[in-house]
Amino acid sequence: MDDSPSPTRSAVLSQTVAEELKRLIYSGEFQPGERLNEAALAIRMGTSRGPIREAMKVLAGLGLVTPVPNKGVFVRQLSVREMIEVYELRALVFGYAAERACEHFSPEAGARFERLLAGMDEACEASDGTRYYELNLAYHELILDLCGNRRARQAYDDYVKELHLFRRRYFNVRSNMRKSNVEHRKIYEAIASGSAAKARAAAERHVLDGRSRLLATLEEPLAG
Structure with missing residues (x-):
């Protein structure tokens, strides 16, 4: 046998x-x-x-x-300079996705957003960085799904893959999780209200603010 x-x-x-x-x-x-x-x-x-x-x-x-x-x-090793460049591109794609998501928002999507936001709040309270990270990815994926642009989704996924090692470390800091989820709710509220310009601006600012918080957790200098 x-x-x-x-x-x-x-x-x-x-x-x-x-x-x-x-x-x-x-x-x-x-x-x-x-x-x-x-x-x-x-x-x-x-x-x-x-x-x-x-x-x-x-x-x-x-x-x-x-x-x-x-x-x-x-x-995988990614330099700080490479990380900054990837974040800039990721912000543009995510802003576009949030803008387009306004066109496809539904009550069902709203319920999914609320569940994810509540779950991330719970992860913050428990200081559970691993759980928060998983829900954070699902939140961003929901917006990319609502966007409906497969090429934008693929580009965004590629950028996220490159940033995994940096970003997982970032979510070990409880204050970062809290600030991140406050921004998540602002993006969601803009999408739910149909305000495309506000959704795009909030999404781009969320990614760039996340980059700033991440840089504060890194010891490697920017030069080089």
Whole structure:
């Protein structure tokens, strides 16, 4: 009898490993620039190297790790200068998305916004940065969905992938979570009222203010 895992089981295992590696990267246990040892990870997670390799591919697709030929896989490094540039582009796309979202707002969307905002408030009270980060992503995704522009959504997703490592660290600060969610509500209220100009301005300001708060948490100087 063949005891090798079925394709479905292998896919589930690889995804489980990928989620655990994401958690370890976001928590800071694996630092930017650190090499991920495939053999050590297989032992740690009680699996063969196959699921580890597949999980690495998933993480590479998310922009969290960088495969280097003949050297291995490393946790992604992004310079502060690169981060600033990505934030500027992200602000433009998110502002556009919020503006367009006004055209497709519905009571159902409003209920989803309220649930996400309430969940983020609860995460703030619990100082649960991981939960807040997940809900924050869902909030932004809702606006991109309402926008209805697939190319804008893809561009935004690409920018978010590049910023994951910086932004997860930012949401470990409780005051940042609170300020962020106040801004979330302002964007939502502008979209719900159909004020496209206000929605765009609030969304762009939210991203740029988030960038400023993030910079305050980083020790790396801007020069260079």
